[in-house]
Amino acid sequence: MMRHLLTAFLAFWLAFGGAAALAADPPKEAAPDLPALIETLKNDQAREALIKQLTLLADQQKKTAGQPDPAADTISGLFGRGVTHLSDGLAKLGGAVSEAAGTLAALPDDLAADTAGWRDPDRQQRWATLAGKVAVLLICALVSEWLLARLLRGPRQRLADRPSETKLQRWLLLAGRFILDLLPVLTFAAAAQITLSLIAPDRLTRLVLVLLINANLIVRVVLLLGRLILAPDQTRFRLVPLSDETAAYCYVWLRRMVALAAYGILGLDALRLLSLPDALADLIARLIGLALAGMAIVLILQNSEPLRLWLRAEGNGSRLTKHISENMMALRRRLADVWHILAIVYVVAAYGVWTLDIPGGFLFLLRATGLTLVLLLAGRWVKQGLRHLVTLGFTVGPDLAARFPGLEARANRYLPVLQTMLSVGVNLLALVLLLQIWGLDSLGWLIDGAGRKILSSLTVILVVIVAAVIVWEILSSWIERLLQETEHDGQRLTPSPRMRTLLPLLRNALLIVLVMMVTLIVLSEIGINIAPLLAGAGVVGLAIGFGAQTLVKDLITGLFILIEDSIAVGDAVEVGGKSGTVEAMTIRTIRLRDLRGAVHTIPFSAVTTIQNNTKNFSFAVADLSVDYATNLDLAIDTLKQADETLRLNPEYASAVLEPLEIFGLDRFEDSAMILRVRVKTQPGKQWGVGRMLNRGIKEAFDKVGISIPFPQQVVHHTGAPPVPVIPTQAAAAD
Numbered sequence: 001m002m003r004h005l006l007t008a009f010l011a012f013w014l015a016f017g018g019a020a021a022l023a024a025d026p027p028k029e030a031a032p033d034l035p036a037l038i039e040t041l042k043n044d045q046a047r048e049a050l051i052k053q054l055t056l057l058a059d060q061q062k063k064t065a066g067q068p069d070p071a072a073d074t075i076s077g078l079f080g081r082g083v084t085h086l087s088d089g090l091a092k093l094g095g096a097v098s099e100a101a102g103t104l105a106a107l108p109d110d111l112a113a114d115t116a117g118w119r120d121p122d123r124q125q126r127w128a129t130l131a132g133k134v135a136v137l138l139i140c141a142l143v144s145e146w147l148l149a150r151l152l153r154g155p156r157q158r159l160a161d162r163p164s165e166t167k168l169q170r171w172l173l174l175a176g177r178f179i180l181d182l183l184p185v186l187t188f189a190a191a192a193q194i195t196l197s198l199i200a201p202d203r204l205t206r207l208v209l210v211l212l213i214n215a216n217l218i219v220r221v222v223l224l225l226g227r228l229i230l231a232p233d234q235t236r237f238r239l240v241p242l243s244d245e246t247a248a249y250c251y252v253w254l255r256r257m258v259a260l261a262a263y264g265i266l267g268l269d270a271l272r273l274l275s276l277p278d279a280l281a282d283l284i285a286r287l288i289g290l291a292l293a294g295m296a297i298v299l300i301l302q303n304s305e306p307l308r309l310w311l312r313a314e315g316n317g318s319r320l321t322k323h324i325s326e327n328m329m330a331l332r333r334r335l336a337d338v339w340h341i342l343a344i345v346y347v348v349a350a351y352g353v354w355t356l357d358i359p360g361g362f363l364f365l366l367r368a369t370g371l372t373l374v375l376l377l378a379g380r381w382v383k384q385g386l387r388h389l390v391t392l393g394f395t396v397g398p399d400l401a402a403r404f405p406g407l408e409a410r411a412n413r414y415l416p417v418l419q420t421m422l423s424v425g426v427n428l429l430a431l432v433l434l435l436q437i438w439g440l441d442s443l444g445w446l447i448d449g450a451g452r453k454i455l456s457s458l459t460v461i462l463v464v465i466v467a468a469v470i471v472w473e474i475l476s477s478w479i480e481r482l483l484q485e486t487e488h489d490g491q492r493l494t495p496s497p498r499m500r501t502l503l504p505l506l507r508n509a510l511l512i513v514l515v516m517m518v519t520l521i522v523l524s525e526i527g528i529n530i531a532p533l534l535a536g537a538g539v540v541g542l543a544i545g546f547g548a549q550t551l552v553k554d555l556i557t558g559l560f561i562l563i564e565d566s567i568a569v570g571d572a573v574e575v576g577g578k579s580g581t582v583e584a585m586t587i588r589t590i591r592l593r594d595l596r597g598a599v600h601t602i603p604f605s606a607v608t609t610i611q612n613n614t615k616n617f618s619f620a621v622a623d624l625s626v627d628y629a630t631n632l633d634l635a636i637d638t639l640k641q642a643d644e645t646l647r648l649n650p651e652y653a654s655a656v657l658e659p660l661e662i663f664g665l666d667r668f669e670d671s672a673m674i675l676r677v678r679v680k681t682q683p684g685k686q687w688g689v690g691r692m693l694n695r696g697i698k699e700a701f702d703k704v705g706i707s708i709p710f711p712q713q714v715v716h717h718t719g720a721p722p723v724p725v726i727p728t729q730a731a732a733a734d
Contacts, residue, residue, distance in 0.1 A: 137195045137209060144191035149184040156180045160234060174237050178228050185220045189213065208270045215266035219258050226254045253299055257292060264288040286355045293351040297344050304340035311336035364439070371437045379430040386422045390415065414469070457525040464521045468514045475510055479503045502562055505587060550605055554588040557604035562587075566610050572684060574611035576602040614683035617657060620690030624697065625672035627709045632673075636662055638704050639677060642696040646679075652692055655685035660693075672709045 159177050164170040192213045201209065231238040232248040242250070265288065272281050311332045335342075346369075353361030394415050435442035445451040483503060524530050545552055567573055567590065571582045578600040580592035590607070592600040626635050643660030647653055658680040666676040681689045701708060 133199045133201050133205065134209065136199055137192055140195040141188045141192040141213075145184045145188040148187045152180050152183060160237075164236070170236070174228070174239075177234075177237065178224070181224055181227065185217065185224060188220070189217055204273060207273050211266045211270045211273075215262045218262040218266075222258045222262075223251075223255055226251055226258075230254075253295075257295055260288065260295070261292060264291075289351055289354055293347050296347045300340050300343045300347070307339060308336040311339065368437050368439075372434060375430055375433055375437065379426055383423050383426050386426070387419050390418055390422065394418075460525050461522050464518055468518045472511065472514055476507055479507050505562065550603070551588070553605040554603045557607065558585070558587050558589075561604060561607070561610075567612060570684075571615065572613040574613070575609070576600075576606045578602060579611075613686075616683060618681050618683050618686035619678045620681055620686040620693060621676070621678040622690060622694060622697070623666065624675040624677065625669065625708055626675060626701075627707050628671075628673060630673070630706050632665060632675075634704060635675060635701075635706055636664075638700045638706060639675070639697060642693065642700040643679065645696050645700070646689070646693055649692065652685075652689055655682050655689050657681060 156177065159173055159180065162173060164173050192209075196206065196209060196213075229239045230242070230247040230251050232244070232251045235244060238247060240247075265285070268276075268281055268285055268288070271284075272278070346365075350362070350365060352358075353365060394412065432442045432446065442451075446455055520530050520533070523533070561567060562585070567575075567582055567585065569582050569585060573579065573582060573592070575590065575592070578592055578594070580594035580598075580600060582590060583593050583599070584591045588603060590602050590604065592602065594600065624635075624639075626632075639660060639662055647656050647659070656679060660677055660679050663676040663678075666674045668674070679689060679693060698708075
């Protein structure tokens with residue numbers, strides 16, 4: 001500490017000579033020509049002419065003051081206030097630099113002129129007396145401080161070695177240690193004041209010595225408080241959780257910056273008392289501030305990485321830090337990457353406000369910084385609250401989930417999107433308020449400027465998108481509910497093939513219409529003229545209609561087929577010369593799969609006739625051949641018995657809708673009589689029922705002896721003797 005004091009004393013002593021030289025022979029100002037002015041006032045004509053000139057100047061000044069400043073009107077907008085202050089500050093700074101440069105340029109001549117003044121015995125005596133008094137004051141104060149510090153070395157060491165078992169003992173030892181460190185500083189101040197009273201210097205010397213004593217006391221007290229908090233030499237007395245290396249590092253930087261600030265500012269005040277020109281003093285003050293700002297930036301850059309790691313850590317020991325890390329981890333991670341940039345910008349802004357002498361600048365910085373922190377915390381809490389409310393709002397209760405099984409999954413589909421939109425909205429609002437806090441009229445721009453139109457367009461776009469999503473979800477949910485409808489007992493109802501075909505197509509068409517409408521509205525709101533787009537779309541549609549007539553025919557035919565419900569998915573049909581089961585239908589084609597598994601894709605334009613074998617119900621038709629010798633009544637009764645057997649079969653009972661319909665004797669063939677029968681079945685069951693019916697009729701005919709003839713041919717031989725027929729043993733027995 002004595003080293004700092006002696007260095008400051010030498011700096012001040014070297015500066016005193018130059019300042020005194022400047023003060024010894026101040027620059028002479030040009031004296032006004034008073035005799036000429038007196039003669040002018042005595043002469044009546046000259047006096048009247050002078051009065052007229054002064055009157056014209058006064059009128060011109062009034063006119064100039066009454067007219068608005070066009071430059072002021074130009075910059076009175078969004079950045080007017082800041083630009084005005086910045087311009088004034090730069091003008092002041094430029095003037096001060098120019099004046100300081102002039103003073104420095106004249107400094108060699110002033111020093112050369114002052115060199116001769118040192119030969120004056122009175123001046124040498126005055127400076128020798130001043131130096132002696134300063135030396136006496138410093139020697140008395142430092143010796144008094146050193147003696148008391150030496151006396152207190154033992155008690156201070158005993159306090160440092162004494163163990164502390166409780167927090168109370170630790171705080172008592174810390175207080176005693178601080179008092180023992182503070183006593184030498186107070187002794188220095190008391191000795192300096194007593195010595196100052198004894199040597200009785202003149203007023204100027206007293207003020208300079210008081211500034212020197214105050215600078216030393218400020219540095220000593222601040223460093224003493226720093227030692228109290230950091231305790232670089234005693235780990236157990238440290239009030240903050242820092243390592244020994246970090247505590248020593250912080251103390252060194254505190255000593256550097258406090259010494260530069262206190263000795264620089266108060267020393268500069270002392271130089272002002274010794275007639276240092278104001279321009280040069282202002283320049284030195286700005287250089288001192290620049291040095292402090294540079295040291296702060298170096299300190300920030302040196303600690304950017306450690307503080308970044310500290311901000312990204314999950315927990316840092318203290319309860320408060322853990323609470324912050326749990327609730328604001330995302331904000332801390334973002335701040336960890338840019339904190340040093342923000343800190344440097346803040347230091348540069350503070351230095352700019354100070355050096356440009358902007359009115360209310362520091363108050364504005366403090367207020368804006370506090371409001372920014374409050375805004376960031378409030379924005380974080382608002383986003384968390386909205387996220388919690390949205391999650392609660394999208395929660396589906398058990399009863400509602402049971403009634404609508406897919407509702408929860410559908411709602412959760414939009415939950416991340418809504419949360420993201422709310423987060424973006426809160427961030428944009430926070431950005432607008434942040435710009436307003438820092439002096440940019442963002443709210444005025446949104447309310448009265450171009451931002452109002454942008455905000456209106458964004459609102460319309462958001463409303464249209466939300467409305468389209470709501471319409472889509474309502475109709476899509478209704479369609480899915482129709483396709484997955486269940487009975488009261490929970491069993492799922494099978495929708496009709498027409499519904500299974502038309503409803504998905506309706507949903508796709510609805511999606512296309514909504515997307516087109518939303519796209520056109522959004523393009524219109526962002527300033528794109530959609531009339532040429534619509535006209536171009538009409539021309540393109542007309543060209544496509546002429547160039548793709550087959551495609552248009554496919555679409556129109558398919559639309560009417562779907563509306564008329566002629567074909568549905570799952571039907572067994574025959575169209576375009578192909579037969580099979582309908583697997584899928586689009587607005588343009590139909591896809592069939594035949595019995596062998598082959599897939600046939602048929603455009604609707606090729607469909608001229610439709611044979612639907614499974615529309616509403618079906619018939620299994622059979623033509624039965626019986627021998628001419630068969631009793632028809634017996635055959636009909638046998639067929640009815642076979643029908644009863646079929647309807648008693650549990651596997652086919654549900655497929656048969658009505659009893660067997662017997663048309664009777666249909667026609668005669670060469671070797672048989674044909675009986676036609678049919679049975680009504682469910683759609684698509686006629687083939688299985690027909691095969692089972694044929695089997696039952698065969699078994700029933702076999703039981704009653706009704707034979708089913710087969711084609712026979714009689715051959716007649718002419719022009720040859722008859723061939724004798726040799727009877728078989730069975731025939732001989734008959």
